[in-house]
Amino acid sequence: MNGPTRGYWCECWTEKVTSAGGSARLASFDAYSAPQADRWVAIALRTISPALDSDASDEAWAxxxxxxxxxxxxxxxxxxxxxxxxxxxxxxxxTIRPVLFLPLAHRQAAELPACADSFKPERAD
Structure with missing residues (x-):
């Protein structure tokens, strides 16, 4: 099993700026390099910029x-x-934050940790 991998956790949130505002996460993305992380934002901004009002479009292009x-x-x-x-x-x-991605246990040809046997999924009735 490999060790942790450096990367970036990226999220996109929206928030109403009115007094009755709420927030919601729209998307998240795991990037493995700085160029990949900022490219995710750049693609999103280029994609939505035609639909933005002029001030927001100016912010995006700036x-x-x-x-x-x-x-x-x-x-x-x-x-x-x-x-x-x-x-x-x-x-x-x-938002883009530097993170360490931990490797997951592979389910084939490897012994899972002892705690894996104690996991019992909840049943939906």
Whole structure:
């Protein structure tokens, strides 16, 4: 079994900016390099930018053209990063955090840890 692998945990959250606002996680992604992590945000921003209001679109393109390089440099220094744009009454935030991914136990040709036998899944009635 291999040891931990360095990578980045990426999430996209939305939050209503009104007083009755709530938040929801839209997506998550496991990236194994800084370029892969910031590319995930870049693809999302390019994809949604035509549907954004002009201010939010400007924010998106400013990050893509001016701030993305600094985000990647920060990630390579193992610093967490956040990219946020606000469209109408919705704040969209992408977070990228350095993490260690732990290997999972392989189920074939390997002995599982003793605790695996004590797991009993709940039955849905």
């Amino acid at each position: 990050w893509l053209h001016e701030e993305r390089a600094e985000t990647r440099r920060a990630l390579m220094r193992s610093e967490p990063c956040t990219v946020t744009i606000t469209h109408a009454e919705v704040r969209i935030t992408w």
